[in-house]
Amino acid sequence: xxxxxxxxxxxxxxxxxxxxxxxxxxxxxxxxxxxxxxxxxxxxxxxxxxxxxxxxxxxxxxxxxxxxxxxxxxxxxxxxxxxxxxxxxxxxxxxxxxxxxxxxxxxxxxxxxxxxxxxxxxxxxxxxxxxxxxxxxxxxxxxxxxxxxxxxxxxxxxxxxxxxxxxxxxxxxxxxxxxxxxxxxxxxxxxxxxxxxxxxxxxxxxxxxxxxxxxxxxxxxxxxxxxxxxxxxxxxxxxxxxxxxxxxxxxxxxxxxxxxxxxxxxxxxxxxxxxxxxxxxxxxxxxxxxxxxxxxxxxxxxxxxxxxxxxxxxxxxxxxxxxxxxxxxxxxxxxxxxxxxxxxxxxxxxxxxxxxxxxxxxxxxxxxxxxxxxxxxxxxxxxxxxxxxxxxxxxxxxxxxxxxxxxxxxxxxxxxxxxxxxxxxxxxxxxxxxxxxxxxxxxxxxxxxxxxxxxxxxxxxxxxxxxxxxxxxxxxxxxxxxxxxxxxxxxxx
Amino acid sequence: xxxxxxxxxxxxxxxxxxxxxxxxxxxxxxxxxxxxxxxxxxxxxxxxxxxxxxxxxxxxxxxxxxxxxxxxxxxxxxxxxxxxxxxxxxxxxxxxxxxxxxxxxxxxxxxxxxxxxxxxxxxxxxxxxxxxxxxxxxxxxxxxxxxxxxxxxxxxxxxxxxxxxxxxxxxxxxxxxxxxxxxxxxxxxxxxxxxxxxxxxxxxxxxxxxxxxxxxxxxxxxxxxxxxxxxxxxxxxxxxxxxxxxxxxxxxxxxxxxxxxxxxxxxxxxxxxxxxxxxxxxxxxxxxxxxxxxxxxxxxxxxxxxxxxxxxxxxxxxxxxxxxxxxxxxxxxxxxxxxxxxxxxxxxxxxxxxxxxxxxxxxxxxxxxxxxxxxxxxxxxxxxxxxxxxxxxxxxxxxxxxxxxxxxxxxxxxxxxxxxxxxxxxxxxxxxxxxxxxxxxxxxxxxxxxxxxxxxxxxxxxxxxxxxxxxxxxxxxxxxxxxxxxxxxxxxx
Numbered sequence: 003x004x005x006x007x008x009x010x011x012x013x014x015x016x017x018x019x020x021x022x023x024x025x026x027x028x029x030x031x032x033x034x035x036x037x038x039x040x041x042x043x044x045x046x047x048x049x050x051x052x053x054x055x056x057x058x059x060x061x062x063x064x065x066x067x068x069x070x071x072x073x074x075x076x077x078x079x080x081x082x083x084x085x086x087x088x089x090x091x092x093x094x095x096x097x098x099x100x101x102x103x104x105x106x107x108x109x110x111x112x113x114x115x116x117x118x119x120x121x122x123x124x125x126x127x128x129x130x131x132x133x134x135x136x137x138x139x140x141x142x143x144x145x146x147x148x149x150x151x152x153x154x155x156x157x158x159x160x161x162x163x164x165x166x167x168x169x170x171x172x173x174x175x176x177x178x179x180x181x182x183x184x185x186x187x188x189x190x191x192x193x194x195x196x197x198x199x200x201x202x203x204x205x206x207x208x209x210x211x212x213x214x215x216x217x218x219x220x221x222x223x224x225x226x227x228x229x230x231x232x233x234x235x236x237x238x239x240x241x242x243x244x245x246x247x248x249x250x251x252x253x254x255x256x257x258x259x260x261x262x263x264x265x266x267x268x269x270x271x272x273x274x275x276x277x278x279x280x281x282x283x284x285x286x287x288x289x290x291x292x293x294x295x296x297x298x299x300x301x302x303x304x305x306x307x308x309x310x311x312x313x314x315x316x317x318x319x320x321x322x323x324x325x326x327x328x329x330x331x332x333x334x335x336x337x338x339x340x341x342x343x344x345x346x347x348x349x350x351x352x353x354x355x356x357x358x359x360x361x362x363x364x365x366x367x368x369x370x371x372x373x374x375x376x377x378x379x380x381x382x383x384x385x386x387x388x389x390x391x392x393x394x395x396x397x398x399x400x401x402x403x404x405x406x407x408x409x410x411x412x413x414x415x416x417x418x419x420x421x422x423x424x425x426x427x428x429x430x431x432x433x434x435x436x437x438x439x440x441x442x443x444x445x446x447x448x449x450x451x452x453x454x455x456x457x458x459x460x461x462x463x464x465x466x467x468x469x470x471x472x473x474x475x476x477x478x479x480x481x482x483x484x485x486x487x488x489x490x491x492x493x494x495x
Numbered sequence: 496x497x498x499x500x501x502x503x504x505x506x507x508x509x510x511x512x513x514x515x516x517x518x519x520x521x522x523x524x525x526x527x528x529x530x531x532x533x534x535x536x537x538x539x540x541x542x543x544x545x546x547x548x549x550x551x552x553x554x555x556x557x558x559x560x561x562x563x564x565x566x567x568x569x570x571x572x573x574x575x576x577x578x579x580x581x582x583x584x585x586x587x588x589x590x591x592x593x594x595x596x597x598x599x600x601x602x603x604x605x606x607x608x609x610x611x612x613x614x615x616x617x618x619x620x621x622x623x624x625x626x627x628x629x630x631x632x633x634x635x636x637x638x639x640x641x642x643x644x645x646x647x648x649x650x651x652x653x654x655x656x657x658x659x660x661x662x663x664x665x666x667x668x669x670x671x672x673x674x675x676x677x678x679x680x681x682x683x684x685x686x687x688x689x690x691x692x693x694x695x696x697x698x699x700x701x702x703x704x705x706x707x708x709x710x711x712x713x714x715x716x717x718x719x720x721x722x723x724x725x726x727x728x729x730x731x732x733x734x735x736x737x738x739x740x741x742x743x744x745x746x747x748x749x750x751x752x753x754x755x756x757x758x759x760x761x762x763x764x765x766x767x768x769x770x771x772x773x774x775x776x777x778x779x780x781x782x783x784x785x786x787x788x789x790x791x792x793x794x795x796x797x798x799x800x801x802x803x804x805x806x807x808x809x810x811x812x813x814x815x816x817x818x819x820x821x822x823x824x825x826x827x828x829x830x831x832x833x834x835x836x837x838x839x840x841x842x843x844x845x846x847x848x849x850x851x852x853x854x855x856x857x858x859x860x861x862x863x864x865x866x867x868x869x870x871x872x873x874x875x876x877x878x879x880x881x882x883x884x885x886x887x888x889x890x891x892x893x894x895x896x897x898x899x900x901x902x903x904x905x906x907x908x909x910x911x912x913x914x915x916x917x918x919x920x921x922x923x924x925x926x927x928x929x930x931x932x933x934x935x936x937x938x939x940x941x942x943x944x945x946x947x948x949x950x951x952x953x954x955x956x957x958x959x960x961x962x963x964x965x966x967x968x969x970x971x972x973x974x975x976x977x978x979x980x981x982x983x984x985x986x987x988x
Contacts, residue, residue, distance in 0.1 A: 116614070116615075117610075117612075117614045117691075117692075118613055118614055118615045119610075119613060120611055120612060120613035120617070120798075121609070121610045121611055121891045121892070121934070122609075122611045122798025122799060122801070122803075122842070122891055123798065123803065124613070125934060126804065126807065126934065126936050127932075127934045127935040127936060127937070127938070128811075128936045128937055129937050132935075132937060195689075195691065196688075196689030196690070196691055196692075196724075197689070198610075198688065198689055198720075199610075199689075201916070201917060201934075202934050203934075204932050204934075204935045204938060205916075205932065227691075227731075231689075238720075246739075305613075305615025305616065306615060308615070310615075310616065311619065314619065318621075349615070398614045398615055399614070423694070423698075424694060439620075439697050439698065441614070441618060441619070441620045441694075441695050441696075441697075442620040442625075442697045443619050443620060443621045444620070444621055444622050444625060445620070445697060
């Protein structure tokens with residue numbers, strides 16, 4: 003982290019579902035694997051500059067739970083996450099964890115926020131979902147709130163608490179009730195939809211979500227559109243007074259601010275990975291198999307990522323341009339995701355089916371048009387980032403999409419970014435990308451062709467501008483801007 | 496129509512897809528069947544008070560087309576629709592009609608406006624949809640615009656044009672371009688969703704829809720929420736200047752107003768039907784089959800109507816309350832709808848399957864819990880209106896829902912209205928109804944039980960208040976209010 007963030011005089015309590023490190027067991031040995039990606043690095047880096055910081059997360063693996071028990075559930079030092087940052091893992095009951103994660107957070111909330119339900123048929127809210135909300139989502143939020151409150155109280159009741167994402171919507175209200183002096187800052191990393199999207203939840207649940215979030219001082223998103231939808235939702239669904247110009251909500255005697263800060267990545271960390279021998283091995287292997295053109299996509303297997311329509315567009319491209327036969331390969335590195343949620347199991351099965359169909363239709367004895375990789379190895383991903391000619395990022399809806407930001411930093415073939423207008427990243431990178439309309443198969447096929455055929459100067463220029471934009475608004479700046487705002491708001495209070 | 500509407504000094508041109516009358520052939524004989532429902536009656540009644548009015552619609556049946564050809568496509572007198580109102584039927588090419596109606600209007604636009612797509616999978620915009628929009632939707636709008644322009648020009652270029660619904664979004668811009676003096680008023684009878692819902696359409700289509708509507712002077716909806724979403728959409732999707740307090744959009748040198756007028760029914764017309772011998776025959780037949788309690792629903796077979804979840808709720812009710820076995824019947828009068836659209840064919844099949852499953856699970860040799868009627872006979876519907884104990888109206892989303900307003904006028908058993916919070920009618924009738932949360936199966940089951948068990952005084956009181964509200968805001972008032980506003984806006988111009 004190049005810049006030292008300011009404004010962190012108060013102790014800092016970070017909260018997220020997935021912590022900065024995950025433990026597992028390999029035979030007799032315990033291994034600790036740090037998460038990759040800008041967020042963990044940025045937050046860990048920030049904490050490293052502070053005198054007093056603790057990261058509260060849930061114990062996701064068996065070994066996480068064992069580590070937590072060894073510390074009696076209290077915070078502990080873990081050198082793997084950087085100096086000065088203590089870790090506290092909250093152990094959950096397996097059934098509560100399942101209800102919290104695999105019934106409520108995904109798919110229920112995730113699908114609402116990405117418009118993935120077909121409301122004529124799904125979802126059904128039954129006793130199962132109502133119980134999962136109370137006994138899973140709310141119960142886990144309360145357990146984590148207890149841990150947060152303990153950490154805050156151990157610091158005299160004053161701290162800045164930074165909560166991450168959609169797993170903890172109802173927690174802030176509970177922390178606020180017991181720690182009125184705390185400064186609560188909540189970052190929601192996925193899109194916040196228009197008020198009417200929340201009508202899927204029964205009134206009590208939707209009020210819980212909104213009132214829970216209104217326990218914060220700041221509710222932050224990647225995009226202004228989400229902040230606006232949040233404020234509109236408080237007005238329409240709770241009948242609260244709001245200011246649509248200042249993006250604030252009046253909740254009792256408090257004012258809650260909605261803000262937006264587009265997240266980014268850490269260019270130095272990614273650059274180091276890109277220069278590693280492990281990545282070089284993958285590069286050699288990929289280079290041996292390459293044809294004239296390489297189209298790449300890198301995603302979790304999530305319906306919001308629009309993987310099926312991407313393959314249909316590629317199918318249409320091959321229909322429309324038979325001259326591309328045996329000359330282009332679509333490498334799809336898809337990380338299987340949320341295998342405990344039936345919708346995700348079915349989605350992955352449909353992906354495999356469609357890949358087989360497209361390969362059957364267009365493939366030859368020597369050429370499989372789509373290569374589907376399901377390993378989720380990050381070194382392989384970075385190697386592919388370096389080698390693509392066109393990167394397809396076509397989500398239905400996406401808070402930001404960091405694949406687009408990572409890939410443009412390390413690509414070495416003047417690769418063209420083909421980017422959905424519905425990815426948050428489109429606000430920063432759209433003017434240098436080929437824009438994709440994610441529901442329009444024909445347009446995506448035409449855009450892939452345009453990107454593949456684009457002349458060298460144009461490609462080079464666009465890639466350089468994308469990379470410059472990401473370097474200029476990196477994750478350190480993302481975090482610094484938020485902390486500057488936290489300090490200003492705290493002082494104004 | 497009790498009151499004479501004011502403000503109709505200009506000639507009036509009405510436009511809708513379905514006209515006030517439909518022709519068919521019975522052997523050698525031509526029959527002319529008037530449409531029922533408040534809208535046709537109200538508009539026909541209005542025209543009867545005017546010196547000069549013409550209704551432009553499309554020829555939906557073979558016989559409609561034959562009638563149109565007999566008049567060389569020009570307007571003609573038809574005594575069946577009332578005095579003073581001429582009729583003009585626009586004949587369409589069969590393929591264009593199919594693309595206009597069964598590809599673009601339904602399902603594409605209808606599903607967007609009722610949130611029925613699951614965006615991770617559907618819809619795909621392919622060459623077929625793009626062509627259907629241009630060669631079907633736009634082409635039909637242009638044909639109808641030509642007819643409207645001819646009628647306006649025949650009246651010296653000054654007229655009030657009142658356009659109905661989602662079939663004709665792109666027409667007003669075209670009429671405006673050729674008849675700048677015209678006053679264009681467009682009523683959209685289905686919900687207008689938040690701006691982000693329109694992102695499903697490729698940018699060119701969504702701009703066509705919005706710019707087409709901005710050819711109007713007034714764009715009217717049933718609810719304020721829809722009007723607000725329309726204004727927000729013009730701001731976010733077209734970047735136009737809007738006034739969210741005055742509900743206006745600045746489009747070039749013109750100001751377009753968004754308004755809301757909750758539609759209603761004609762109590763006298765419905766009362767006459769309810770008193771007819773045909774209805775009495777159905778009543779006798781229904782009474783013979785009745786058990787202690789009759790739950791009723793009346794709907795087109797449309798996914799927005801939420802028929803499947805209604806049956807699941809009834810299934811849950813029977814699970815939770817075995818004492819109701821053989822004592823309650825759910826009569827579902829479902830009119831098969833849009834049989835040329837695959838999604839509707841599948842939905843009807845799923846309805847039949849689910850009814851069979853619930854009847855298999857709970858039924859006895861003597862009792863079928865759900866009686867599914869697919870005939871769509873309006874006399875039978877009115878008879879059932881008179882006899883229900885609980886009326887279930889649980890749409891996922893519904894512009895208004897006139898079943899709720901009709902039924903409360905004629906019910907004779909102190910029937911309780913169980914009404915979705917997402918039906919437009921809920922704004923007027925919700926406080927006297929039992930509210931349904933349309934995605935929550937358990938809540939709907941509990942609400943049905945509450946409605947079935949409600950005491951006599953409460954039932955009587957609620958029904959009387961519902962009926963009084965509908966009588967007070969009847970369809971004549973709905974139309975008069977709009978015409979008063981038209982006159983005021985015309986004078987201000």
